[in-house]
Amino acid sequence: MEFAFEVFASDGKARRARLTLPHGVVETPAFMPVGTLGAVKGLSPSDLEAAGASIMLSNLYHLSLRPGIEVIETLGGLHEFTGWQRPMLTDSGGYQVFSLANLRRVGVDGVTFRSHLDGAELRLTPESVVQAQWRIGVDIAMVLDECPPWPVTREAAAASLDRTHQWAIRSRQAWQGTGMSLFGILQGSTFPELRQRAAEQLSELDFGGYAIGGVSVGEPTRERRAVVELTAPLLPTGKPRYLMGVGTPRDIVHAVQQGVDLFDCVLPSRNARHGMLFTRHGLVRIKNARYREDSRPVDPDCSCPACRRVSRALLHHLMRSGELTGAVLATQHNVRYYLDFVMHLREAIASGTLGRVAASVAACYPEDSSFSESPATPDSTASIS
Amino acid sequence: MEFAFEVFASDGKARRARLTLPHGVVETPAFMPVGTLGAVKGLSPSDLEAAGASIMLSNLYHLSLRPGIEVIETLGGLHEFTGWQRPMLTDSGGYQVFSLANLRRVGVDGVTFRSHLDGAELRLTPESVVQAQWRIGVDIAMVLDECPPWPVTREAAAASLDRTHQWAIRSRQAWQGTGMSLFGILQGSTFPELRQRAAEQLSELDFGGYAIGGVSVGEPTRERRAVVELTAPLLPTGKPRYLMGVGTPRDIVHAVQQGVDLFDCVLPSRNARHGMLFTRHGLVRIKNARYREDSRPVDPDCSCPACRRVSRALLHHLMRSGELTGAVLATQHNVRYYLDFVMHLREAIASGTLGRVAASVAACYPEDSSFSESPATPDSTASIS
Numbered sequence: 001m002e003f004a005f006e007v008f009a010s011d012g013k014a015r016r017a018r019l020t021l022p023h024g025v026v027e028t029p030a031f032m033p034v035g036t037l038g039a040v041k042g043l044s045p046s047d048l049e050a051a052g053a054s055i056m057l058s059n060l061y062h063l064s065l066r067p068g069i070e071v072i073e074t075l076g077g078l079h080e081f082t083g084w085q086r087p088m089l090t091d092s093g094g095y096q097v098f099s100l101a102n103l104r105r106v107g108v109d110g111v112t113f114r115s116h117l118d119g120a121e122l123r124l125t126p127e128s129v130v131q132a133q134w135r136i137g138v139d140i141a142m143v144l145d146e147c148p149p150w151p152v153t154r155e156a157a158a159a160s161l162d163r164t165h166q167w168a169i170r171s172r173q174a175w176q177g178t179g180m181s182l183f184g185i186l187q188g189s190t191f192p193e194l195r196q197r198a199a200e201q202l203s204e205l206d207f208g209g210y211a212i213g214g215v216s217v218g219e220p221t222r223e224r225r226a227v228v229e230l231t232a233p234l235l236p237t238g239k240p241r242y243l244m245g246v247g248t249p250r251d252i253v254h255a256v257q258q259g260v261d262l263f264d265c266v267l268p269s270r271n272a273r274h275g276m277l278f279t280r281h282g283l284v285r286i287k288n289a290r291y292r293e294d295s296r297p298v299d300p301d302c303s304c305p306a307c308r309r310v311s312r313a314l315l316h317h318l319m320r321s322g323e324l325t326g327a328v329l330a331t332q333h334n335v336r337y338y339l340d341f342v343m344h345l346r347e348a349i350a351s352g353t354l355g356r357v358a359a360s361v362a363a364c365y366p367e368d369s370s371f372s373e374s375p376a377t378p379d380s381t382a383s384i385s
Numbered sequence: 386m387e388f389a390f391e392v393f394a395s396d397g398k399a400r401r402a403r404l405t406l407p408h409g410v411v412e413t414p415a416f417m418p419v420g421t422l423g424a425v426k427g428l429s430p431s432d433l434e435a436a437g438a439s440i441m442l443s444n445l446y447h448l449s450l451r452p453g454i455e456v457i458e459t460l461g462g463l464h465e466f467t468g469w470q471r472p473m474l475t476d477s478g479g480y481q482v483f484s485l486a487n488l489r490r491v492g493v494d495g496v497t498f499r500s501h502l503d504g505a506e507l508r509l510t511p512e513s514v515v516q517a518q519w520r521i522g523v524d525i526a527m528v529l530d531e532c533p534p535w536p537v538t539r540e541a542a543a544a545s546l547d548r549t550h551q552w553a554i555r556s557r558q559a560w561q562g563t564g565m566s567l568f569g570i571l572q573g574s575t576f577p578e579l580r581q582r583a584a585e586q587l588s589e590l591d592f593g594g595y596a597i598g599g600v601s602v603g604e605p606t607r608e609r610r611a612v613v614e615l616t617a618p619l620l621p622t623g624k625p626r627y628l629m630g631v632g633t634p635r636d637i638v639h640a641v642q643q644g645v646d647l648f649d650c651v652l653p654s655r656n657a658r659h660g661m662l663f664t665r666h667g668l669v670r671i672k673n674a675r676y677r678e679d680s681r682p683v684d685p686d687c688s689c690p691a692c693r694r695v696s697r698a699l700l701h702h703l704m705r706s707g708e709l710t711g712a713v714l715a716t717q718h719n720v721r722y723y724l725d726f727v728m729h730l731r732e733a734i735a736s737g738t739l740g741r742v743a744a745s746v747a748a749c750y751p752e753d754s755s756f757s758e759s760p761a762t763p764d765s766t767a768s769i770s
Contacts, residue, residue: 042709067677067698081696320451324712325428
């Protein structure tokens with residue numbers, strides 16, 4: 001069976017499941033590293049495999065602009081093109097059209113916009129987006145949606161949601177007969193009644209899976225959490241649930257506790273390039289002077305290529321000097337950290353200890369502040385276990 | 386025996402030898418990838434090992450400024466600091482002082498200059514340079530020399546050479562009792578009689594090895610080749626000969642034919658970051674439109690991580706998009722190419738076929754022009770074999 005989703009353990013609302021896709025099996029909860037243009041910045045497909053990734057996310061918007069869907073199709077599809085042979089999910093481009101592109105005109109039929117690269121006018125419709133993903137052979141496709149900014153008025157959010165719903169119906173139709181899974185996307189901003197309506201309407205369409213979209217667009221953490229708490233339980237239990245663009249370790253464990261199965265986020269790779277490293281003992285800002293002569297690995301319990309081989313002192317030196325190798329090693333570490341982290345969550349669900357893990361994550365990653373202010377000390381006694 | 390140099394085959398003036406150093410054995414002719422700040426840009430120590438490097442070059446000038454000799458010493462030396470456990474050679478900093486630093490004042494005793502990073506005033510003497518390299522535990526240290534620009538008057542070159550020779554004598558003295566090899570450096574610009582004098586004077590000092598310096602500073606190829614042809618045969622036969630900062634595959638095979646054993650150059654790594662890839666069939670400028678839909682590996686006969694896994698089309702896409710992964714894969718390829726190339730030269734010397742190899746290198750890499758003008762076609766019938 002090419003597509004299957006089997007929940008085989010739970011801990012509260014959290015689920016331990018297995019998602020079977022054409023290019024392989026994804027144990028969930030799972031984290032999907034972001035390879036916007038077909039590769040996680042700084043990593044080769046082999047590096048990503050070695051880090052333990054079972055599925056990669058790529059962006060249809062970026063790939064459509066460069067190198068173009070036709071080129072990828074000519075080359076045998078996205079797997080052949082990228083060299084990544086495990087499952088692949090592509091974002092529909094809706095989010096990027098609303099965050100990156102210029103001169104958007106949203107109509108009933110779809111969205112017209114100008115490329116952020118060269119100003120060329122492009123058009124996406126629900127049908128063209130499903131078709132493009134099918135042509136390049138992804139395992140999981142996402143529907144075209146409209147992602148409103150935050151904050152937004154209730155009226156604008158409702159109108160946008162209606163459009164997104166009409167697009168979802170058309171996407172569902174266009175999906176028939178393709179050899180891929182298609183996920184619907186829940187919008188509704190931070191308005192509970194809109195989110196609730198969206199969940200009900202979307203559930204009726206019987207998609208391959210359901211994504212919570214429209215978050216990580218600037219809303220406060222508590223609003224984002226409220227959306228997840230409200231909507232995750234309303235989504236069909238027999239299908240995978242995906243929280244788009246989220247988040248910190250603490251965000252992820254919270255969402256897993258609400259029954260979310262899939263995540264993607266640029267945080268591990270982007271923060272790596274800025275010298276912000278995730279560890280089992282909290283955040284390490286490697287450029288901090290305290291690491292100048294620190295001969296320990298970034299995380300003694302990590303077996304990524306960086307931690308197996310080099311010291312905090314070397315990473316400190318390379319990152320301060322702006323050396324490419326620093327960014328590469330830091331990315332290898334952070335991506336590995338996230339993949340180890342969700343593996344740890346899977347084990348915790350299976351053994352019924354997720355609550356304890358959530359508490360230790362909270363101790364190591366103080367709410368939000370840790371990503372913008374003073375670093376958590378890596379020598380703290382807290383540890384995720 | 387910690388230090389040994391054994392020549393065990395030859396083909397004309399070319400030598401096939403083995404250099405034994407405290408951290409391992411280097412089969413020569415050998416190419417030393419350049420890790421200016423302690424790492425080849427984009428590669429981890431494991432990547433460099435996997436590419437087949439047996440020795441890495443690092444720059445004392447850069448390391449002295451950042452992180453500083455004391456930090457490296459505190460952390461247990463350059464091998465501990467970088468995670469590179471095989472032999473390590475450091476350049477003395479002479480070349481960098483004359484190419485990067487500001488407000489140089491060269492005196493009999495040494496050179497005073499301002500850091501190109503923060504303007505701090507620093508001073509190098511022949512003794513301090515030997516001592517710094519000894520403190521960080523390199524396998525091969527280089528003497529402090531003065532590297533004149535090109536062109537330079539005969540008078541200035543002669544005065545500079547005298548100073549360099551006095552420094553060599555003092556370096557030789559300071560070297561006594563350290564657990565490393567020390568190489569002298571031959572200067573004299575492109576003046577045959579100065580080069581000849583330098584070779585004679587330097588040979589008398591009985592260094593661990595002899596480097597031809599003062600080349601790759603802008604002189605025409607034929608002048609550089611003339612220096613190599615003149616000086617290589619004048620250097621002691623029982624010691625390794627090192628041509629500094631050279632060069633193209635064609636430069637290297639030429640120098641090997643004159644009896645040179647060691648090389649370092651930023652060409653493979655720097656050109657990789659600009660999308661210029663070395664192959665057995667000539668140069669591939671991967672950003673060229675012709676590679677947009679080319680599903681072949683960069684070099685079908687290469688087994689680097691890039692060629693084993695991804696296509697020219699992906700590298701074209703990643704390099705055009707400025708993606709980090711493109712630079713990483715291209716660097717892995719080019720460094721591997723250079724290391725495979727010198728391995729091929731070693732085999733050719735052993736089997737007496739170096740002349741044939743040199744001819745095929747010349748066919749694939751048209752003189753100089755190939756690095757600045759139109760690309761050699763990768764589909765040419767020429768091939769290095």
